[in-house]
Amino acid sequence: MKAGVLALQGAFREHREMLAALGVAVTEIRTPDQLGDVDALVIPGGESTTMAHLLESSALREPLSAAIADGLPVLGTCAGLIVLAREVLDGRPDQEPLGAIDITARRNAYGRQRQSFEADLTIEGLTAPAFRGVFIRAPAIERVGDAVEVLAEHNGRPVLAREARVWVTTFHPELARDSRVHKRFLEEVA
């Protein structure tokens, strides 16, 4: 299996290292031709408005959208979740999400950096210990469609959800030094 990590901006290196530690061949994606030969994709955390610009200027938006529609498995964390959502609240007007998963996401839902936090999460399908969720200026999932399955919540809000082969987290599994979310994603979509 070959996994790609969208490397336009953000914490792509942490994802690459985590996937590599799981024994997966990893490649960084910055141009459309690099997208062709990957079996799964991670869209990392970072600044979602920056990524939205760079998806356009790098001519990646259309091919990426088409590949996901064709069944490319994708894991989006934080900003990656915002890129993949059906609808985004508190975004920029020109920030058109890909609509790959039927959720409504609110940007910076917890506030500014001073409100960023970490907390233990219970994730469906993972055994103890708890998964340490790191939330950095995190978005919230405010609505999930009927086809969306919620795999973890924090204080009543969904923080890990999936619809078919599209997985999203509002937290940063790549910062937790715990590869169980990546492992489970790869196992289920492979």
Added chain:
Amino acid sequence: MNQGQSSYPEVGTARVKRGLAEMLRGGVIMDVVNAEQAKIAEDAGATAVMALERVPSDIRRDGGVARMSDPMMIEAIQAAVTIPVMAKCRIGHFAEAQVLQSLDVDYIDESEVLTPADEAHHVDKWAFTVPFVCGATNLGEALRRISEGACMIRSKGEAGTGNIVEAVRHLRSILGDIRALTVATPEELFAWAKELRAPVDLVQEVASRGELPVPMFCAGGIATPADAALVMQLGAQAVFVGSGIFKSEQPEVMAKAIVEATTHYADASIVAKVSRGLGAAMPGAEIDKLDVTFADRGW
């Protein structure tokens, strides 16, 4: 569905503070002096803005004491954009830092561009929930700032000059010394710690990781897309652009071009494409003709 057991959320941990720096990697943080410039920066794809009353080249021109910005101006910028907003305090001025934290800025830059408030001490950054970035000209300075709690290091360069030469000198010095540490013997690391005037445990950590324990960005003198590509290839993980955008002939175009060049830093054809027709970059200055060198501030 899982009922989501929740632990009490923990704020201000090192992981959370360093985490925002990780999210800013591969991006451009732009100096802005008002809400209008902040919007232009966000429109161009900046990952964050640095709110300050005067860009470094104007601070250099005007002289006098440069201080923390007016809270009203910082709040106006926070209201104008959705991306993180950083602000600067003077070196050692922990009361300015407290004010900036109370304003909920996302990152505090304890900056040599402002006039230092303390000639021996930097702010105890562990005491804050908001993370700090600090400048460094060499590895020892970087490790001293990290030991004080800095969560991001930026090579200082020489702000407000539009001259990349100092940024390159500082990056090469820091990264070269890190490479040397990775092949040093255990007893040599003790000698390195003495020479660097840095805690030995941090020196050992850098030697085993082959990099700083926090992200390292580059600042001070970036004025063109090719400047950004240069420092990214040298090993910077993101760039700060101060006077380089809003002192250029076409700030909107220059800002977008530097954003693209920072992402595609290793692809010269893209850097060439975005470098076309930018108009004049900011006017530059030679380092040996300066009255004040900001990079010498910091202890």
